Structures are given as structure tokens and as C-alpha cells.
Amino acid sequence: MVRQKSVTAAEPILSDRAHDAIKADILAGLLEPGEKLQLEAISDRYGIGTAPMREALNRLSAEGWVERRSQRGFFVSGLSxxxxxxxxxxxxxxxxxxxxxxxxxxxxxxxxxxxxxxxxxxxxxxxxxxxxxxxxxxxxxxxxxxxxxxxxxxxxxxxxxxxxxxxxxxxxxxxxxxxxxxxxxxxxxxxxxxxxxxxxxxxxxxxxxxxxxxxxxxxxxxxxxxxxxxxxxxxx
Structure with missing residues (x-):
């Protein structure tokens, strides 16, 4: 009998942590307007895997802190x-x-x-x-x-x-x-x-x-x- 892989709460917790860390750096100005958020680079920066990091970036995009540009990836939202x-x-x-x-x-x-x-x-x-x-x-x-x-x-x-x-x-x-x-x-x-x-x-x-x-x-x-x-x- 094949056992299905159990789902843990680790991934959502990592996603929340990534979301909060990136948002805090955007608010503080450490991540500047228009700055490209390369998935691998910011995963290394915050020590969080690419999967929860991508989920965090999608949430930040929905909230307006990050822009998702077609075929180009994620960028810190600009100022207006x-x-x-x-x-x-x-x-x-x-x-x-x-x-x-x-x-x-x-x-x-x-x-x-x-x-x-x-x-x-x-x-x-x-x-x-x-x-x-x-x-x-x-x-x-x-x-x-x-x-x-x-x-x-x-x-x-x-x-x-x-x-x-x-x-x-x-x-x-x-x-x-x-x-x-x-x-x-x-x-x-x-x-x-x-x-x-x-x-x-x-x-x-x-x-x-x-x-x-x-x-x-x-x-x-x-x-x-x-x-x-x-x-x-x-x-x-």
C-alpha cells in the first residue's frame, strides 16, 4: 500500500515569513521602487525556498506592494x-x-x-x-x-x-x-x-x-x- 505524502504546515509558515520580511524591507526602503525581485536571489537573501517565496510574491502583488510583469518577473512597486x-x-x-x-x-x-x-x-x-x-x-x-x-x-x-x-x-x-x-x-x-x-x-x-x-x-x-x-x- 502506497502512503501519500503528508502535508505539513511548514510551507505556509515559510510563505508568511517571506511575505512579512519582504514587505518590511519595502516599507523601510531597503528594497527600492522598481527593483527587480529575482526569485533565486531573494530566496538566498532571506534563506527561504523558491516555492514559498513565489507564493509570498504573488500575495504581495495582490496587495499592491509588488508588480508582476508578464514574462519579466516581479518588481517592487513604483512611487507616484x-x-x-x-x-x-x-x-x-x-x-x-x-x-x-x-x-x-x-x-x-x-x-x-x-x-x-x-x-x-x-x-x-x-x-x-x-x-x-x-x-x-x-x-x-x-x-x-x-x-x-x-x-x-x-x-x-x-x-x-x-x-x-x-x-x-x-x-x-x-x-x-x-x-x-x-x-x-x-x-x-x-x-x-x-x-x-x-x-x-x-x-x-x-x-x-x-x-x-x-x-x-x-x-x-x-x-x-x-x-x-x-x-x-x-x-x-
Whole structure:
């Protein structure tokens, strides 16, 4: 009697690991826009076989992080100022709506979480060991984590898990643009600490109109900076 080969969970786990590793490097700018993802080369880079790696690339393609070009293979998705404008506009629409709901319904627990996340963000430098040499700085991954936590905390009382999920997906796309803007240009905006504190204060004062205006201004200032650093040819 011939025994059929058993199916193990190893392959899906490797595929998930490959997916997360490649996506993290795309967000960090380590894999640059338009870069070709040669299957054998990235399999060696991440120490994962070609079969789970191909599955991961197909998933990333479906999510928009990678492009699959006919007869040419996989490439890191490019940057587009039009996409960036749409991204910022959509973030303002969704996050101001979620923020209004959080301000209306959030209690003490929501306030405490927002205050704590802002405090942690303020105590985290955006750059690792910054010095006077403009060519010598490295992004601090802990700052990005704290920044993400702060914005998620503000929206966490909106009462809609789907809304939070959509906002998180848009945040991830914005992270990539920010990281690449620092990588490709010496000019940088810094950690925008004052803007974050002003948004938090308006939320704690339950001033939804002011908080939403400040949040929108915060994202539009980021858009202006990214346009200067990544898309110098784009007109306002």
C-alpha cells in the first residue's frame, strides 16, 4: 500500500515569513521602487525556498506592494505623486471621521492610551545617533512603531474595527513614502513633535473640529515635504 505524502504546515509558515520580511524591507526602503525581485536571489537573501517565496510574491502583488510583469518577473512597486495625493486625501477623510467618533465616545481608558502613546513617541528619537554630519544618520525603527501606535490610539475608540483596519492599511503605505523621502534626500522634517502634542491636546479638550483640522494639516504638511523630496517636478 502506497502512503501519500503528508502535508505539513511548514510551507505556509515559510510563505508568511517571506511575505512579512519582504514587505518590511519595502516599507523601510531597503528594497527600492522598481527593483527587480529575482526569485533565486531573494530566496538566498532571506534563506527561504523558491516555492514559498513565489507564493509570498504573488500575495504581495495582490496587495499592491509588488508588480508582476508578464514574462519579466516581479518588481517592487513604483512611487507616484498622484497615488500619494490620493493616499493623503483618503487618510484625511477616513481618519478625521474615525477621530470624531473617538472623541465623542472615548472614555478615560482611551485618553490614557493616547497620552501614554504620545509620551512614548516624544521620548523616542527619529534617528539613531544623529550627529552634525548631514550624511550620517539612520532611521530609528522604534520611532516608526511609536508613531504608528500614537495615531492608532487616537482612532481606537471610533467603534469600528473595519475603519481602524482601513486606516492602518493607509498608514503603512504612507510609511513607505516617508522612509524613502529620508533615504533619497538629506532634507527632513523631523519628528513633528509639536504637531502631535497639539492634536492630542485638542482631543483631550474634546474639541473635535480643532483636532480634525490639526490632523488634516499634519498630513498635508507631510505631503508638501514629500513632494519636495521625492517629486520635485510636481507642482502644488
Amino acid at each position: 505623486f498622484t497615488e500619494l495625493q490620493e493616499l493623503v486625501k483618503t487618510r484625511v477623510w477616513l481618519e478625521t471621521l474615525a477621530l470624531r467618533e473617538s472623541i465623542a465616545h472615548g472614555g478615560q481608558e482611551w485618553e490614557d492610551a493616547a497620552i501614554l502613546s504620545c509620551h512614548r513617541l516624544a521620548r523616542t528619537s527619529r534617528f539613531v545617533d544623529p550627529d552634525d554630519d548631514a550624511d550620517s544618520f539612520t532611521l530609528n525603527p522604534d520611532w516608526e512603531v511609536r508613531h504608528h501606535e500614537f495615531h492608532r490610539a487616537l482612532l481606537s475608540a471610533c467603534g469600528s474595527g473595519l475603519m481602524e483596519q482601513f486606516c492602518q492599511q493607509l498608514m503603512e503605505r504612507a510609511i513607505r513614502y516617508r522612509n524613502l523621502s529620508v533615504k533619497f534626500s538629506l532634507a527632513r522634517r523631523g519628528d513633528a513633535l509639536v504637531e502631535h502634542e497639539e492634536i492630542l491636546t485638542a482631543c483631550l479638550d474634546r474639541d473635535a473640529d480643532l483636532a480634525c483640522r490639526l490632523l488634516g494639516d499634519h498630513y498635508r504638511l507631510t505631503l508638501d515635504g514629500l513632494r519636495e523630496r521625492l517629486f520635485a517636478e510636481a507642482t502644488p
